[in-house]
Amino acid sequence: MSGLLAFLVVAVLVGVAVWLYNSLVGLRNQVGSAWAQIDVQLKRRHDLIPNLVEAVRGYLQHERQLFERIAAARTRALAASGAGAVGAAEGALSQAVAGLLAVVERYPDLKANQNVLALQEELVTTENRVGFARQLYNDLVARYNTRQQVFPANLVAGALGFKPAEFFQADAADRQLPGVDLAPR
Amino acid sequence: MAADEPTPAAGPGQLPPVPAAGNLFDEQRRNRRATWLLIAGFVALLGFIGFGFDLFVLGTSGMVHAGGVPFPLPVAASGAALLGIASAWLGYRFGDRAVLASSFARPVTADDASPEVKRLMNVVTEMAIAAGVPMPRVHLIDEPDPNAFATGRDPDHASIAVTTGLLKTMSREELQGVVAHEMAHVRNLDIRTMTVVAALLGAVLLLSDWATRLRLGLPSSRDSKRKDGVSLGGPFVVVLLAVWLLTVLLTPLIGRLLATAVSRRREYLADASGAELTRNPLGLASALRKLEAATAPTARIYRGTAHLCIADPLGSAVNDREGWLADLFATHPPIADRIGRLEAMAYRRS
Numbered sequence: 001m002s003g004l005l006a007f008l009v010v011a012v013l014v015g016v017a018v019w020l021y022n023s024l025v026g027l028r029n030q031v032g033s034a035w036a037q038i039d040v041q042l043k044r045r046h047d048l049i050p051n052l053v054e055a056v057r058g059y060l061q062h063e064r065q066l067f068e069r070i071a072a073a074r075t076r077a078l079a080a081s082g083a084g085a086v087g088a089a090e091g092a093l094s095q096a097v098a099g100l101l102a103v104v105e106r107y108p109d110l111k112a113n114q115n116v117l118a119l120q121e122e123l124v125t126t127e128n129r130v131g132f133a134r135q136l137y138n139d140l141v142a143r144y145n146t147r148q149q150v151f152p153a154n155l156v157a158g159a160l161g162f163k164p165a166e167f168f169q170a171d172a173a174d175r176q177l178p179g180v181d182l183a184p185r
Numbered sequence: 186m187a188a189d190e191p192t193p194a195a196g197p198g199q200l201p202p203v204p205a206a207g208n209l210f211d212e213q214r215r216n217r218r219a220t221w222l223l224i225a226g227f228v229a230l231l232g233f234i235g236f237g238f239d240l241f242v243l244g245t246s247g248m249v250h251a252g253g254v255p256f257p258l259p260v261a262a263s264g265a266a267l268l269g270i271a272s273a274w275l276g277y278r279f280g281d282r283a284v285l286a287s288s289f290a291r292p293v294t295a296d297d298a299s300p301e302v303k304r305l306m307n308v309v310t311e312m313a314i315a316a317g318v319p320m321p322r323v324h325l326i327d328e329p330d331p332n333a334f335a336t337g338r339d340p341d342h343a344s345i346a347v348t349t350g351l352l353k354t355m356s357r358e359e360l361q362g363v364v365a366h367e368m369a370h371v372r373n374l375d376i377r378t379m380t381v382v383a384a385l386l387g388a389v390l391l392l393s394d395w396a397t398r399l400r401l402g403l404p405s406s407r408d409s410k411r412k413d414g415v416s417l418g419g420p421f422v423v424v425l426l427a428v429w430l431l432t433v434l435l436t437p438l439i440g441r442l443l444a445t446a447v448s449r450r451r452e453y454l455a456d457a458s459g460a461e462l463t464r465n466p467l468g469l470a471s472a473l474r475k476l477e478a479a480t481a482p483t484a485r486i487y488r489g490t491a492h493l494c495i496a497d498p499l500g501s502a503v504n505d506r507e508g509w510l511a512d513l514f515a516t517h518p519p520i521a522d523r524i525g526r527l528e529a530m531a532y533r534r535s
Contacts, residue, residue, distance in 0.1 A: 030317075037314060118300060124357070125307035132315035135464070140317075 020153050024162050027144040031165050034137040035083075038168060041129045042077070042090060048126055049074055049097070055119050056100075059110055063103055070096040083166040090130065097123055134168045141165040209372065212454065216374035219447065220277075220381050227385045228269035230436065235265030237429030240422075269388075276384025277377070281336040281344055284383055284493065288334075288486045290324035290346040301352040308361050309345060312368040315462040321345050321371060331355065331479050332486060334493040335367040336380045343371045354475055362469030365459035366495055373458065375451045379493050382444045389440040448492035449518050456523055460530055470527040477520040496520065 053067055060066070073093040080089035101123055110116045145164040148157040238261035276283075293302060306323060313320045318340035324347075326332075331351040337343035345367045355363065370376050460466035476496040486498040497517045 034317065037317075041314070114300075118303070121300065121304055121307065125311060128307075128311045129314055132311050132462075136315055136317050 016152070017156060020156060021160055024144075024147060024153065024157065024160070027140065027147055028162065028165075031137070031140045031144050034133070034140050035168075038130070038133040038137050041126075041133045042086070045093070045126050045130055046074060046078055048122065049093075052119055052122055053100070056104070056110075056116060059107075059113075059116070060103065066096070066099055066103060070100060083168050087134075087168045094127060094130065097127060137168050141167050209458075212373040212375075216378045219378050223378070223381060223385065223443070223447075224270075224273040224277075227273060227389070228266050230389075230432070230439075231269035232262050232266040233429070234433055234436070235259070235262035237425070237433070238262070238265070241426055241429065272388040273381065273385060276381050276388070277338055280380040280384040281338065281342070281376075283387075284334075284336045284380060284490050285324055285344060285346060288326055288346065288490060290326045290344075293323045293325055304357060305347065305352055305360065305364075308357070308364050309368075312361065312364045312462060315365070316368045316372045318343070318368070318372050321368075323347075325349055325352075326486075328486075329353075330498070331476055331496075332498055333363050333367055333495045334486075334490065335370045335376050336383075336493060337371065337376045338380065339374065339377060340371050343376055345371070350479070354479065355472055358465065358468040359472035359475065361463050362459065362465065362472045363495055365462040366455045366469060367459075368462060369455040369458035370451070373451070373454065375455065378447060379451070382447055383490050383493060386440045386444050389436050444492045452495075452517055453523065453526065456527060457530070460527060466527040466530040470524045470531070473520050473524050473527070492517075 049070065053070060057067060070093070073089070073096040077086070077089040077093045080086045101120065104110050104116060104120055111120075147153055148162050148164060236259065239259055293306065302325070309323050310320060321335070321337070321340075321343035323345055326346055326348045328348040329350040331348055331354045333345070333347040333351055335343060335345045345364065347363070351360070351363065370379070456469060459469055463469070473496070486494060491498055494517075
């Protein structure tokens with residue numbers, strides 16, 4: 001009788017462990033694919049920016065500083081590695097691009113130009129794609145990390161080789177109003 | 186909603202209880218279950234209609250004796266049940282195409298590069314990324330009234346259709362709100378439930394119409410006195426006949442009630458999870474205000490697909506009211522109420 005009881009207890013424990021393990025693996029894979037999506041969107045942004053900038057450079061000769069800033073930010077973003085560092089570098093790039101968008105807003109003749117409008121749309125969607133990919137990634141990371149930290153998973157997560165995932169941080173500068181430091185022209 | 190939460194000035198004084206915005210997996214599970222229940226109920230209903238047909242209309246031709254109790258051969262019953270299963274399967278598998286075709290939606294092609302379409306495709310891509318689902322197929326409906334719907338059976342086989350009027354009237358932010366609402370329907374698997382409902386509703390309307398017409402041309406109560414001497418008379422059969430007739434007559438109504446009950450709750454949820462995707466409830470709130478202002482009915486969206494749309498394409502007055510009657514018949518909650526809730530979300534966020 002007690003043998004049966006012990007067997008049942010062990011069976012339940014094993015069942016719970018299997019369920020925990022599988023749900024953690026599922027979440028880890030989701031986090032992984034969300035990171036891959038960020039990567040895709042970042043690469044798209046890095047490829048697009050030079051072309052997009054080239055398209056308006058002619059109209060905005062006197063905004064040289066801005067273009068240099070974008071180019072420098074892009075170079076740094078390309079060189080960065082690891083979720084935290086990439087996040088910071090990409091945040092700076094986002095801010096530089098937002099600066100360009102703000103400048104375009106300031107020129108009514110530019111806003112009437114079809115090419116510039118198309119460019120503006122392209123920049124907005126590029127930034128949004130990166131932003132939404134980051135949002136999904138961070139939501140999943142939060143869920144994955146929470147799942148590891150709550151009882152009873154916290155007892156076994158470490159032993160099973162699950163580590164908390166790193167958030168994709170937006171740089172502190174990213175949260176400032178875009179384009180503020182462009183004011184003196 | 187917590188009790189101490191401030192109500193926005195624009196919203197109605199008292200908002201009805203919000204359905205708990207449960208997590209995504211709960212919603213998906215609920216939709217899978219709802220789809221199965223709907224299909225089972227639908228097949229049972231058709232079977233019952235067919236059974237009555239066997240009993241009261243074809244009854245004289247053949248009887249089976251099961252344990253001394255005479256039973257009509259279930260010819261129509263099994264036929265109708267099979268038809269039910271077939272149409273449920275067809276609805277599940279091809280319902281999206283039927284819905285899209287019935288509203289004259291055309292797929293967006295690569296050579297359609299107008300700025301508006303480009304913007305739409307960008308917004309849909311962004312929202313697919315935010316929701317973590319594959320890019321759905323995008324369709325356009327040439328129609329000046331702004332409206333949109335999503336259909337399909339799962340996120341891998343999903344379509345979003347918008348009217349050209351929507352592209353003209355909405356700003357980018359508002360368009361994003363609308364697309365996010367549709368993307369929430371896709372991710373929650375609402376599209377499956379809604380599309381199956383649309384398909385079954387169509388089949389029910391057709392069949393009950395057909396059954397009612399057949400009934401009228403045939404002899405009725407005298408038939409219960411069988412030629413082979415087996416009497417099926419008695420109060421039981423009379424009650425059964427009454428129930429059957431009532432079912433045949435009420436089926437279209439039941440179907441419509443089901444469609445509305447399933448869809449209204451889902452609209453609130455899609456508003457909430459759409460706002461969660463954009464992190465900008467005011468975009469959708471402002472879009473809803475524009476949808477409300479556009480009072481003209483959406484001509485190209487067929488009645489049977491009304492419950493799929495973001496705003497009632499028929500412009501029914503019943504959708505603007507709360508109360509038991511509106512609860513029964515409106516496919517959509519009042520827009521003012523939806524706007525109020527979205528503004529409350531924005532208030533909480535800031």
